[in-house]
Amino acid sequence: MLDAFLQPENLIMLGIVLFLLCFSGFFSGSETALTAASRARMHAAEKDGDRRAGIVSKLLNMRERLLGGILLGNNMVNILASVLTTAVFTNIFGDGGVALAGATLVMTLLILIFAEVLPKTYAISQPDKMALKVARPINIIVKIFAPIVSIVQLIVNGTLRLFGIDTNASAWTAADEIKGAVDLHLEEGAVAKRARDQIYGVLEIGELDVEEVMIHRKNVTMIDVDLPADQIVKEVLATGHSRVPVYSEDQDNIIGILHVKDVLKSLSKSGGDLSALEARKIMRDAWFVPETTSVVKQLRAFQQKREHFALVVDEYGALMGVLTLEDILEEIVGDIQDEYDEDVEGVQRLKEGGAVIQGHIAVRDVNRAMDWKLPDEEAVTIAGLVIHESQTIPEIGQTFAYYGYRFEILEKLRNQIISLKVTKTFEPDQRSES
Template sequence: MILIFEVIVLLSFIILSAFFSASETALFSLNKLQLKKIQKEEENNWRIKSIIKLLDDPQRTLISILIGNMFVNITASSLATYLAIKLIGNIGIGIASGIMIFTILVFGEIVPKSLAVVNAENISKRVAKPIEIISIGLFPLIKVFKALIIVLYYFFGKKSTREKKEITEEDLITLIDAGKDEGVIEEEENEMIRNIFEFGDTMVKEVMIPRVDMACISSDTKLGSILKMINKMGHSRIPVYEDTIDNIVGILYAKDLLGVYQKWYTSREKFDLKEIIREAYFVPENKKIDELLDIFQKDRIQIAIAIDEYGGTAGLITMEDVVEEVVGEIIDEYDREIKLFEMIEDNTVITDAMISIEKINEILNIEIPENGFETLGGFIYDLLGRIPKKDEKIKYQNCQIIVEQVVKNRIRRVKIIKELPQTKNNTPGKNA
């Protein structure tokens, strides 16, 4: 009868070993996102409150579990050895040790931890309260171990023993990429979410239509010429300048011309463009586009003029340009769909010089620096220190850059050939 009781106690200790092992794995497998989800779904659940309390002090929780696990494992091994000696003598010591190593390894570690990994949430709910009670009971011992850990951290030059891990942008991007790989998130959705993360770091000068590409009209332009330009370009808002493009005096809205045109057509009164233009909104080219979007929405503005550090016109940015940074290119009925780049081979691309450095790096998996310029054309100007000639070849790292088209001192089209790494099959041999 006593023997049966002792065997039951031994089995109980093995079960407790499994309990502590499963608790450790389950609780520390939960991440912040899972916790917030659980907390939101079951706000007043006492089990959830216990989980949060335990993970708020992970060091205390871990020490409690390890002390408990160590205690039951040592006690179980000692009891098994005692029973073996009692039954078969001293020869039972080795046998008991072998059996207990296998039993604790399989049933006290591998099996419970494997189950806890795949069912962390449910197991955590069941073990949290008992572990919390155990940690309260072991509080004096935990304080001793915490003090010892602080001494060891200090000895090894570690300043803090309680570094709370927060969810980082990298964590979320990794999660999103995993969702894409699993088919939960579409490619377009993945790209859009990534764009949102980059949105707050993007400046106006990275998105704006540059000064040289702006469609503007002079304040003394005749009505007929303006109508022809609007009909040709399809723009609904056009900046108006006086004397020079650096002196933008307002924005012409195409719809404002309708009433003026009717009046002019019937009465042939003198047309004065300055009377119908609206006030222009100016923004520094280094302003973040998320801040600009707030202004666009608050003041119901659709277009802004970007200015450089000297107060000159740097470019133009619209609400559409800002939105496209998240949702991608928006092609309306007036836009001509222009191919920014074309892959000729896996290592060769023909591209517009206005392509961003970030994009060309992504396409060819190269590392062109972004130091003071945003586009491939800007990089070439900076690299040469002059205006390149047509068909000029430039060697940069493992790339050959060929300037295919230059119009009015402006680089238009570029070919980039990335050198492929040589293999034994394509390495030229020596002549005999």
């Protein structure tokens, strides 16, 4: 048996097998390194002049072709190595089950240990470093196998489409990757919740319209321009705001904005005589913006016009609410007025869990305050979410369960939900209970 093993033909084939196993390990390690490599670090290295990083980025942008080329090469060398090993065992033990079983056992162990686990363990420990090392040879291999891989991709994509699977659809974005990383660090304690919320705010602000950030008109203090001058002054000062909308006859007829600074200047000139105030003369022009304006666009407009206050109107020109520069900034940095208070005004936490929430509070603010994940695509406010999902105007005492949360209507005024109790639960979605 030893003499048969030492025959030149068998030694040559075993040498080729070892060579192929090295290639198999190279393919396996390259696959792990390239798929685990950080796009951000590759981009930074490319900007610093590392051409290999540019190749890695290019390969990552064509993942199907990359994986197809690597898997094709890996399977080719593994199959060839298995065939040669079987031939060696046949020469030694002769035709039969012993040769086949021995070749299968040996190749399984060799491929598992030296061509899979070992190279992938090394690659996962330092993916960026290894990705840079293998970038050039893998790029050449991918180009060589490109025609075959393209045919394979056509067959695979066609088969998946038969089952209704769209291979071109990808809902995972770079922003989602950042959010996932931040959430992971939050769980590990490396990132504070406030910092997480600020990062989320920066990532999501581009998706918002002003109607999602504005203060609704029912929460806006407005002043009738025809009121006595002394009463106008008292009401302006009582609001606690620096800018107050002024209307004539009807609250939809906003004719200007009173600025506290201008009111105080007028009082100073008149020697403190409240009755001498002429609101129509000192009020500033109102700035109206459509409710569909993006928050980012409005932020730039605030910067360009050096204004901090705008009135939001719908497509018919009806007043929807007001928007300030502070409202936009709070979407990023959180509550500016009380930097130590994580709770949103209108959200009362309960000791037993959950919260009593005012209906006009935005879903985004509830999620931020309670660290929940209520959807905000179809409704801006928490009351709007319940109405949208239930497709009805609920009554006091009714309860609903959606998205893993339970909503109980506590207070209602006509068709408006004033307050509701929301608790996290595992109940299935249901329309209503009495």
